[in-house]
Amino acid sequence: MTEQAEKPFLYVVVCAAGIAADVSKLITAAQERDWEVGVIATPVAMNGFFDTAAVQAQTGRPIRSAWRTPGDPRPFPPPDAVVVAPATFNTVNKWAAGLADTLAVATLCETYGLGVPVAVLPCVADALAAHPAYRDSLVRLRGMGVRFGEPYSGEPDEDGTRAEFGWERALDLVERR
Numbered sequence: 766m767t768e769q770a771e772k773p774f775l776y777v778v779v780c781a782a783g784i785a786a787d788v789s790k791l792i793t794a795a796q797e798r799d800w801e802v803g804v805i806a807t808p809v810a811m812n813g814f815f816d817t818a819a820v821q822a823q824t825g826r827p828i829r830s831a832w833r834t835p836g837d838p839r840p841f842p843p844p845d846a847v848v849v850a851p852a853t854f855n856t857v858n859k860w861a862a863g864l865a866d867t868l869a870v871a872t873l874c875e876t877y878g879l880g881v882p883v884a885v886l887p888c889v890a891d892a893l894a895a896h897p898a899y900r901d902s903l904v905r906l907r908g909m910g911v912r913f914g915e916p917y918s919g920e921p922d923e924d925g926t927r928a929e930f931g932w933e934r935a936l937d938l939v940e941r942r
Contacts, residue, residue: 851888
């Protein structure tokens with residue numbers, strides 16, 4: 766548990782996938798499990814993929830998407846765990862390659878050295894998931910101790926419905942000992 770907070774602190778990294786509109790479900794579930802939550806979003810995710818004002822109100826904290834300047838205080842304490850949901854093809858591949866070109870991916874790259882549990886709920890279309898670079902990235906990240914939930918393509922089933930995205934599964938993964 767962090768020294769700055771009474772509750773354990775969870776970073777939620779949000780990527781640009783349509784399902785991100787429901788990230789408040791993950792935040793609610795985390796808060797019900799007594800986590801304090803801070804959200805870090807990819808720059809593209811900040812452009813209408815989820816309701817940023819509602820998420821800021823829900824967490825009581827600003828959403829991080831850009832680096833702070835050296836004189837600015839750290840807006841979040843160090844994480845006790847990190848969840849990436851939804852995790853896109855682009856973010857997974859950049860993270861595995863160590864390409865820390867956004868605050869979100871740089872934060873994920875740093876988590877390896879922090880030794881905190883990291884859970885990922887991928888949201889990647891089947892055609893992209895078939896790419897060899899993606900498969901290699903999953904192997905590398907698993908080798909780094911990253912815990913993955915079931916893949917979610919977002920594609921509708923034959924009857925036109927979509928499977929539920931397992932938001933709470935991410936919490937089960939980071940809380941697993």
